Structure formats: C-alpha cells, structure tokens
Amino acid sequence: MASNMEPVAVTSQKHDPAWKHCQMFKNGDRVQLKCIYCGKIFKGGGIHRIKEHLAGQKGNAATCLRVQPDVRLQMLESLNGVAVKKRKKQKLAEEMSGYDNTNSSGVEVVNNHCGLNTEIVLLPVPEMIEHDGDVYANREDGTSSKTSGRKKKGRVRKAPGPDLVNSNTAALASFPAMNSKKVSNTVHMAVGRFFFDVGLPVDAVNSAYFQPMIDAIASQGTGVVGPSYHDLRSWILKNLVHEVRNDVDQCTGAWGRTGCSILVDECGIQERVKQGTIFLRSADISHAIDSADVLYELLKETVEEVGLRNVLQVITSCDDRYVIAGKRLTDTYPTVFWTPCAGRSIDLMLHDIGELPTVNMILDQAKSISRYIYSNSVVLNMMRRYTFGVDLVDLGTTRSSTDFMTLKRMVNIRHNLQSMITSEEWMESPYSKKSEGFAVLDTISSQSFWSTCALVTRLTDPLLRLLRIVSSEKRPAMGFVYAGLYRAKEAIKKELVNKEEYLVYWNIIDRRWEQLQRHPLLAAGFYLNPKFFYSLEGDAHLHIRSLVYDCIEKLVPDPKIQDKIMKETASYHGGVGDFGRKMAIRARDTLLPSESTF
Template sequence: MSDANVTATDSSTNEGEPSGSVGDNNKGSPLWKFVTVLVQPKKGEGGNCTFKCHFCNGTFHGSHYRVRLHLLKISGKGIRICRSIPDEKKREVEGLVEAYETGKKRGQPRLVPLPSSSIEGSSSGSTYGLDLMDEVVEVPKKRKGVSGPLEKAFNNNAREQLDCEIARMFYTGGLSFNLAKNPHYIRSYNRAASCPIPGYRPPGYNALRTTLLHKERMHIEKMLEPIKLSWQQKGVSVCSDGWSDSQRRPLINVMAACESGPMFLRAVNCEGDLKDRFFISDLLIDSILEIGPQHVVQVITDNASNCKAAGAIINARFPHIFWTPCVVHTLNLALKNICTPSSITSNKVAYDACNWISQVAEDVWFIKNFIMNHGMRLAMFNEHSHLKVLSIADTRFASIVVMLKRFRKIKQSLERMVISDQWEAYRDDDVTKARAVKDMILDDDAWAKIDYILAFTLPIYEMLRRLGVIRMSHVFTRFMSGGML
C-alpha cells in the first residue's frame, strides 16, 4: 500500500456516513490496494480524496466509505458501482473487508457492565467482541423490597445507570472533575432530559473540531460586534504580552481594550523567531491595520527594550498612535528593585537601602527548600498545618511578597513543627541545616522584618493583585455571558 493511500484515509468522517468510514481510522483497510489516490484530501473536507479504480479506471471523489460502495457493488448510495471487477475478485475483496472489520472490532475496548447493572447473559462482566457503540440493553438486577411507587415515580434505577455512564466517561477519558462545574456541561444534560430526541447521538470527533467549532466562532464574532462598533466612537488600545504555554512554546497575545471591554485578537506562536523590535512592531501593526489605524489610540506593552523600540517604530508610521508601558510591569519592576535590588553602580542608593530585604527573602527560600526537599520534614509540616508551602516561580509578579505572605500565615505551624519531639528526633538529614532552620523560625526579629516588608509593600502588591490576576478564561466566560470585566 502506498503512503499516499494511507494519508488519504487518515482524515475526517463525512457527516451522515456510518461507522467504518474514514473518520474511524481505516488506515489499514485493504480497499486502498484496489484504487489509486490522485488528489490528497484537503484540510476541512472530511477526508474526501480523488481516487481511480484499478478495474474500471473510473475516477471518483469521496472517502473510504465511497470506495467500499464502489468496489462491493452496493448501489443506490450516490456512487456508480464497479461493473468491471470480476466476481471472483469481488468475493476476495469481501473476505478481506470482513476480516479487516472483524480484527478492528476485536481490537476495540471491551464493554464492561456498569456498577449498578449487569448485562443479560454475561456472568463474568466481560463482553468480548462488543463494540462500545453497539446498542446494549441492560437488564437491572431485581432487588427485593426496593421496587415501589417512589422508585417508579423518580425512575431511580435509570438515574443511577446514567450517573455511572457519565462517571465512566470522565474516568476513561481522563477528564478533569472541574468539567462537572461547567455550566454548559450541566445545561447540556438538562436540555437532553427536557427535550428528548429519539435516536440522537452526540456530535463526534470531526464535528466538534470542524463545523461546530466554526459555528461557535462565528457566533462569538457576532456577539463581539457591538464592542467593535464602539471603537469608532471611543477609540481603542492595542495591548500585547508574551507568555509560555504548557508545552513551553513562546506565545504573544494581542488584545484590544476600550471602555466597552477588552477583546482577544490573536495569539502568535513565536517559536524559532527572533523577538526583536521589528518582529514585535510587525505583529502589532498587523493588528492595528485589522482594527483600523484611525481607531487606535495607543499600544501597550511591557518595559522591555525591544518593546519600547517597537513602540517607536509604530509611532513613526502612525504619528497619532503612542506607546504606553504596562502599569503592572512597571510596578512589578519597582517591587523587584525593592526586594532584590541590583548591586550595579547606578542602583547603589536602592541597594544600600533595601539589601537587607533580599537577605530576609533568601532565608525564607532556604527554609522553604529545606522543608520541601526532605520527605520527612515535609510530612512533619503537613501534620501541623492545613496550608501548604507555596512553590512560586521567580517570574510571577510579586513572587517574593507572595512567599512572605504565605510564611506569615503559617508562622505558628512552623513554630510548632520545630519545637516538636519529631523534629529533634529525626537525624537522617543535615543536622546543621536543621538547627539553622529552627533558629530562623524562632527568631522574633526575623518575623518583625517580614511584617515590616509586607506593610510598606502592601499598596504596590494590592495594585498588582487587582490588575494582574485577570485570566483569559475569565475574559472569555464574561463575554460568553454578555458581561464586561
């Protein structure tokens, strides 16, 4: 089988095709041996390709499902049957298809009865050979003394079985339990219960990632039209910031903000690109042109030198658009210079005045690492505290202040831990470090310094907390509900 044939089958299912079509992963189907793929399927076309039959030399357009109809001479399905295939070859193809579908079915997960029910005729709970998509009628076990008017009225047995089916969906799919808190998850089942549709099947893999996704995007775009129209009267600011996703890919977000509310424009994957002033300015200029330069008042980025230079390039091209540094980033830099001042000559005044704060922060990090890196010490701490020791990345806004605030909350737990008999009895780690940690935790002067640091950094921290904690998921949720931030 050629690579082209394999590629042609690894695509989406056409809506309305039964099980066994391209979307069901028919890479190894023997039918592809008897056709030649002339045109590969395009993205978004549901796996439809152009193929040529080896027997009749006819050229057709469709998926694996249509190849099967053509070769097996199944008429009345919208494709001409192959009249040139010999009967002996047709029987061979039928045998190959039957063997392929049987092997594919055996490789599928076995259907396991639900906890609250048993499948008729199966005493072991294993139903080998049953497809999960097959219709299975489950016969509930009869329990004496349970069946009554109340149970019949509320249909408790059916409710229990449905709960078990939903729970198994979470377990086998590795879904987060937080999905159960999603209002759309709850409303989907409420709608299905209140408006039953006989024979309804939920949307499949391909519908979710193609037609329904496109439909949802168009709907969101329509809902955002009032905000876009307000840009003409009130003007708009283009905001940009960089971050990394769970796969450590560098991304740059671009948003439009105005009095009517913020709106997400795009996220660009910058992996492999040099994020200099020209790259950033080109990215922002594309967004400005999409909005309309006449509606844009300013661009807002962080205070990095490349972003500042990009703002100058934009201002040179659009003189009415000026660059504004991000307030959150500015405050974070100020707080960072207070908590961890640099020792360079130009920063000597701040270093001399605030260097003691960095020493306090280093002691706190030392205590945190000592507890977190020793399993027994961490177990001792967990016995005395219901709060956890935070592991905060240095890149987070106000990371030092956040750590100091948490240490202040767990002060009594730390003190109880180091004066306990367990702390003194455990000797398998560095005794010198353990004694140093105990002395630091019981030092009243150290706690007084932490209180002082938290007191005079409180205004900056509160401003950072109010401005820097809004997440994109929150923005999307508020837009979906028609609200504003």
C-alpha cells in the same frame, strides 16, 4: 500510668478534621486520645469528645483554653455539620416510613425480612416498551427477543425509548434525596474514567464550559447519546466557529464607538474593548526578537489592520526594545498612545526591592526554609498537619510577587511553624538532625528574622495589592495605578519614618514609575475617578490636570468640543455646580466612574 502509653499513628483512613489536632495512644487494651494544645488525655468518648473539647461546647468535655480561634471555629462548624446530617437522616427516615406499601405513583416499599434495618424500593416497570428496530435485530411480530438470534457485532445500543425514560424519572422523583450522593459518585467516576482513559489534564474541569456541559446532559434525562467522531468534526465544529465569529464581530463592531486597546506580549497580539478581549494575531519574530525595528513594523501593521481611527493605545512591555518601538509608533501616528504595561512596571519595582541587601537576605532565608520543607515529603506532610493544610508557598503571577507573597504567608503561619519545630515529632525526626534542619530551626526560632519579615511584608503589601488590581480583568485598572502608587509611597513613609530609609524605596518606585507618571491616559483615569482625585492633596492636581489636557488635545481635534470640555473640567476640578451637590459628594466613594475609560 502515662508511662505505659504507647503512641499510635493516625492512619489516612481517619477523615474527621479533629484527628489533626490530637494524638492517639494505646494503654494496654484501651485507646486514649490527647489534645495537642493543652495535653488533656481522654480515656473515652472517641474523636467526637475531642471535637467538643476543641470547639468549647459545654457538656461532655472540658473546654480547651489553648486552642487557636480558627481551629475552634472549624471544630464548631464540623459539629454543626454532623448535627445537620443527623437531622436530615431522621427526616428522610420519617418520610420513608410514611409511605404505604402501595402508593399512588406505583412505587412499592417492601419490608426486608433478612434482619437488616432497611427497606427495598420497587420501581414501576412500564407495561409496554417500544424498541427501536436497530436495537434488536431480526425481530418479527409475535416473537420474543430471546429467539432473535445473536446481536450484530460492533452495533451500539441506542438510548432507551421515551416511555422507559419518563417512567423511571417520574418514579425516582418521588425520592429526591434517596440516592443523590450515590448518583453524584457515579457521575464523578464516569467523568474521571473518561478523563484518564483519553489522557485529558485534570485542570480541564476548570473550563468555563465544563459545568454547562454537565448541566446540558442532566437536563435531557437518561436517554442522551454523546456526539460521534463525525459529528464533532463536522456540524458541531462549524457551529462553534460560527459562534466565535459572532463574538469577534460584536467586539470589532464596538471599535468605532469606544475605540480599542491593542495588547502586545511574547505570546501574541490581542485587542481589548469594553465588550471583552479577543486574540487578534500572532507573528514569528524569533529571528529578530531583540530588534526594535522589527517590533515597530509589527505594531504598525497591527494598527493599520485594526484601523487608525479605532486604536486608542498600544500596550507593550517596558523593556528597552518595546520603548523604542512604541515611541516610533507614536511619532508615526500622533493620535495613538503607547502605554507601558503597568503590571510589568510594578513587578520590576518588587524585583528591585528584592535586590536590596536586607530584603535579599530575608528572602534567601525564607527560600531556604521552603526548599528544605518541600524537598522532603515527610517534612512537608508534617508542616501541612501543623498548618491545617495551608501551603507555605503562595504562587503569584510573577517570580517577584511569589517571593513576597510567600513571605507574607510565612508571617501569617509563623506560630504554626514554631509549634512544628518545637514538637516531639520534629525533634525525633531524622530530618531535624541534618545541617539544613538545624538551619531551619535557627531561622524559625529567630525573633529578628520574623520582625524583619513583618516589616518587609508591610512595605511591599501595597504594591502586591496594586499588582492584583492591574492584573484583574474584572474592571479597568487605569485609574487605580496612580492612586495605588501614591498610597504605596505613603505607606512606606509611614512605616519607616526616617527620610533616608524611605527614600531608598521611593527612588525605586519613582525610577520605574517615570514612564507611567507622565502618561496622559493613566492621569486621565485617575482624574476621572472622584474618589481618588478629591482625596489628593498638594500640587499633584496641577500635574495631573496638565496631563489630562494633553489627552484632550490628542483625542479631540475639534476646538469647540475642547472648549466645552475645558468648562466642565473647571467645575469638576473645583467641585462646584452639580459636582458640589451633596448627593454628588456622597457618590464619590460609592459610585465607580464610567467603564468606558479604555
């Protein structure tokens, strides 16, 4: 009987998540569904029966023993969601049926006698509506609006009067869930219509001010009239400029108390304090971008603009021209630190690791897979069905991080990719018969490829985690740089064991870390984080403490204050006195150090 079954394509109109995990066949006049995991065929019950089968819900269908745990959980959540919606619908029906034909709010519910299982809700209309004179033209006392003549050309009707707005709002408030979905769709369509009419990029909805704008409009009811062209270019613009200046003044006011860091990149110069980061200035040096002298003069001007006493450090890229300019700047201003960008240094470590022959070969094979899949829409859609919507490429902040994050993503969905290339759908596809398709089949089927991928992922994952930390703006990452690199080296040593093998990776890290390792501010950030400092073993304490003393001598010119700090650092270093209390020891792993490390 199975031989008479003809496969039927699952159309895009079927939105239930269970359709991704079954195949549809036509057997005569009947449609049957087949589980793609265990092969069980269901002759009835529809997609709901398949969902119960995958979720392992006892009752109408046998449990699938081969389905993946994440799929089982997804189906179970979908079933629970359907049940919740059904209960809400029943509750709403009960609430609606409880209303009398005439209730205290003036809302009438009238039965529909047209054979439909629905009711008509009549909302109250205010007895008198006061119209603005601009709404209807040439209207005299005692005359109807029908006799008022034609509407003036180009005139825009104003918002309804307050009586109408308040009455309708009160009436609709009696039914909070009646039209919520319809209202949301109406709002979304209106927003989309505006976006596409003026050509706004859709990622504008990710703006921090988008949802507050929606909330502000909704809070004023239905009578809101948007700002005009002249409003936007006049008083609104002036008020926003005033707000920005107040924010900048708050940041600049903190310079004298906490100091600040100057961030320099190819896009501009920013200033960062505890209160936040502000854009300071930009300069066009495209004619001399490779000149260290021009960069030095630019950095010098910026330091003088902010004020020498207010500048703690200047952070730049670790390229050669920035290194030369940064060292000249510290010679000119001995109290200012030049700090190479930790994120850029870690990215260069990943880049150098990617240049190793074994790693480079694995990355090339992984890229060939992703290129072939993403170059064919049919193959891409097939892959997304087998990975349940998970993309193959995982975008990072840099090219090197993207390569290794994508490699990790491929390891995580390895079994999904193998299921795809062994399926009938792939075998019958014309793309599998091309030379690139055979290469993809060989690579994904190779056990050595996956074992090497997993090894490379374990070696680079600590560096990727550290890169995410230093790229985050949620908290200062200065103390995490030392700890992260120490842990990355220890993870590599534990993974490879053989000294000759792990020293290859250690040398790459040390070569790029050389500038960061000797930096007093980074050492101080590590030293003042008790969770990291007290967990460090060996003679590294001595090296770090020496750099902390360099930091103190540079930032604290008063000898008396230096002596006081020295006494307290001795207690901190030995974990004695108040630092040795039980509650202080417990707090080492739970409390973050002061956020004023910048």
